[in-house]
Amino acid sequence: MSLWQKGLKELSDLIRSGEVKPSEVVLSFAERTGEVEPQLKSYVTNLIEEAVEEAKKKDEQLPKLEKIPSLYGLPVAVKDNISTRGIRTTCSSRMLENYIPPYDATVIEKMKAEGYILTGKTNLDEFAMGSSTENSAFFTTKNPWDYSRVPGGSSGGSAAAVGSGIVPAALGSDTGGSIRQPAAFCGVVGLKPTYGRVSRYGLVAFASSLDQIGPIGRRVEDTALLLNVIGGKDRRDSTSADAPMEDFLSYLGKDIKGLRIGLPKEFFPEGLDATIKGLVLDAVKQLEKEGAEVVEVSMPTTEYAIEAYYIIAPSEASSNLARYDGVRYGYRTKDYKDLEEMYSKTREEGFGAEVKRRIMLGTYSLSSGYYDAYYLKAQKVRTLIYRDFMEAFKQVDLLATPTTPDVAFKIGEKTDDPVQMYLSDIFTVSVNMAGVPAISLPCGFKDGLPVGLQLIGKPFDEGTLLQVAHRYEALAGLYSRFPE
Numbered sequence: 001m002s003l004w005q006k007g008l009k010e011l012s013d014l015i016r017s018g019e020v021k022p023s024e025v026v027l028s029f030a031e032r033t034g035e036v037e038p039q040l041k042s043y044v045t046n047l048i049e050e051a052v053e054e055a056k057k058k059d060e061q062l063p064k065l066e067k068i069p070s071l072y073g074l075p076v077a078v079k080d081n082i083s084t085r086g087i088r089t090t091c092s093s094r095m096l097e098n099y100i101p102p103y104d105a106t107v108i109e110k111m112k113a114e115g116y117i118l119t120g121k122t123n124l125d126e127f128a129m130g131s132s133t134e135n136s137a138f139f140t141t142k143n144p145w146d147y148s149r150v151p152g153g154s155s156g157g158s159a160a161a162v163g164s165g166i167v168p169a170a171l172g173s174d175t176g177g178s179i180r181q182p183a184a185f186c187g188v189v190g191l192k193p194t195y196g197r198v199s200r201y202g203l204v205a206f207a208s209s210l211d212q213i214g215p216i217g218r219r220v221e222d223t224a225l226l227l228n229v230i231g232g233k234d235r236r237d238s239t240s241a242d243a244p245m246e247d248f249l250s251y252l253g254k255d256i257k258g259l260r261i262g263l264p265k266e267f268f269p270e271g272l273d274a275t276i277k278g279l280v281l282d283a284v285k286q287l288e289k290e291g292a293e294v295v296e297v298s299m300p301t302t303e304y305a306i307e308a309y310y311i312i313a314p315s316e317a318s319s320n321l322a323r324y325d326g327v328r329y330g331y332r333t334k335d336y337k338d339l340e341e342m343y344s345k346t347r348e349e350g351f352g353a354e355v356k357r358r359i360m361l362g363t364y365s366l367s368s369g370y371y372d373a374y375y376l377k378a379q380k381v382r383t384l385i386y387r388d389f390m391e392a393f394k395q396v397d398l399l400a401t402p403t404t405p406d407v408a409f410k411i412g413e414k415t416d417d418p419v420q421m422y423l424s425d426i427f428t429v430s431v432n433m434a435g436v437p438a439i440s441l442p443c444g445f446k447d448g449l450p451v452g453l454q455l456i457g458k459p460f461d462e463g464t465l466l467q468v469a470h471r472y473e474a475l476a477g478l479y480s481r482f483p484e
């Protein structure tokens with residue numbers, strides 16, 4: 001087995017025991033990147049050569065270290081909406097094509113302190129708005145299992161990079177499913193932490209009450225390792241929570257006897273693809289054999305989640321994106337007569353079609369005549385969704401659902417129909433609306449394409465999610481499969 005086929009935690013153990021050097025690890029991924037990346041196109045900014053140089057420095061420092069930090073010498077890719085000091089951070093938008101942040105996001109600062117090595121900034125749907133990376137202003141990333149299909153989105157570059165084996169782990173962001181859906185499509189593990197678990201400082205804002213940064217890895221333990229590093233209260237993000245940080249790795253290997261798993265019937269609607277349904281229920285059955293108890297629950301507000309999400313997220317986006325006016329940073333149009341024309345031409349030229357659509361939807365929902373009918377109503381629905389989850393969690397410890405209604409779709413298949421595209425988020429958005437944590441991990445294949453199992457947990461109970469996901473992963477043994 002080559003080094004590039006190993007997960008982040010396995011590589012960390014090898015570096016710690018002195019069996020391999022950071023440069024050997026990074027060189028193995030560099031070689032794989034050279035073979036795969038020209039067609040895959042997961043990076044907006046590929047930094048693998050810089051990563052090799054950095055790894056050589058880390059080889060030399062290693063013997064002098066008293067204590068080896070937890071990500072020492074480990075390569076990680078980062079979604080290109082997370083600010084990296086001195087390194088272009090584009091959000092896959094013309095608006096920020098040449099933007100170089102003067103500061104690091106908190107998650108980057110924390111990973112640097114633990115000795116990680118950045119391999120590059122990954123492609124996304126422009127400003128994280130989308131489910132396929134087709135909304136990137138630059139190019140579409142391919143699905144590593146089938147180059148004619150999308151990798152999902154918006155963290156499609158991060159998920160494709162991990163799925164193809166060019167990096168063992170990556171960071172993504174999830175506002176309505178953007179970590180979990182691409183993880184499912186690419187056959188890897190993606191964790192959206194509880195809202196507030198991870199600081200959003202330095203994450204370019206899309207919908208601030210929903211956005212959360214989280215890890216994508218080959219193995220469940222890789223996401224636990226990264227959450228240990230990136231989580232925690234940050235005084236620079238007032239919405240980050242004071243909840244105690246635990247050692248999430250300590251949950252792995254714990255037995256799951258007596259844990260109650262809920263199957264929300266609204267997540268298994270009539271017409272759900274039979275193979276997807278079968279694989280998810282089969283996964284739950286395997287957990288039942290391990291001693292978990294399975295209970296059917298009902299979450300009646302689920303059917304309104306997409307409608308409410310596609311009011312709230314665009315509303316917040318329309319406000320957040322008002323800052324791109326060509327004045328202080330980002331793109332500015334070349335020819336203009338006056339200030340107003342400068343604003344409007346800058347935004348006309350700098351934003352792509354989907355971003356404009358969201359700004360218009362959001363501005364409309366927030367306008368004085370429609371605020372009560374749309375925005376306020378959607379907020380009420382959001383409260384009901386939250387209550388549905390809290391009711392369910394009185395009966396069960398976690399919920400199990402499909403991550404997506406189907407496997408990765410063809411490039412171009414949904415680009416002319418935004419509503420079809422929005423519907424691919426049907427099982428993921430309510431999790432963000434309720435602010436609870438959820439993980440997606442592979443549970444099988446349909447026609448050679450990966451299928452994701454989603455586990456949803458109580459607020460700040462990522463530990464239980466990781467515990468159950470880890471147990472299932474061991475039973476299923478799918479992580480060792482790579483696309484040809």
Ligand code: GLN
Pocket residue numbers: 128129130131153154173174175176177178179206313425
């Ligand atoms: N696909 C959803 C959207 O387009 C979610 C995106 C995300 O989570 N960033 O809004």
